[in-house]
Amino acid sequence: MDVSVASWLVIAIAVAAANLPFFNDKLLALVPARVFVTGKPLWVRLAEMVVLYFVVGAIGMALEAQIGTRFPQTWEFYAISACLFLVLGFPGYIVRYLRRPHN
Helix, strand or coil, rough: CCCHHHHHHHHHHHHHHHHHHCEEECCCCCEEEECCCCCCCCCHHHHHHHHHHHHHHHHHHHHHHHHHCCCCCCCHHHHHHHHHHHHHHHHHHHHHHHHHCCC
């Protein structure tokens, strides 16, 4: 796989994963959340984002290892990528909590 294709693949997966908790009411899009009567609360959605951040990071590391040598990352990389993951999830947050219904 080419480096450019792998980069765009990780970005596309990150966009989808960052918005996934806001567009469905299942836990990690797999398990029905019957525990919550009115839907998932915000803290559960944010916890899902943390889990999905690590899943996307693992996919990125696997693709980087497949291409060649993995580069060592420091705390700055993880801080910036976590903030970027939150920014990528902002459209889902807007649709879920700030958009007014048409009624």
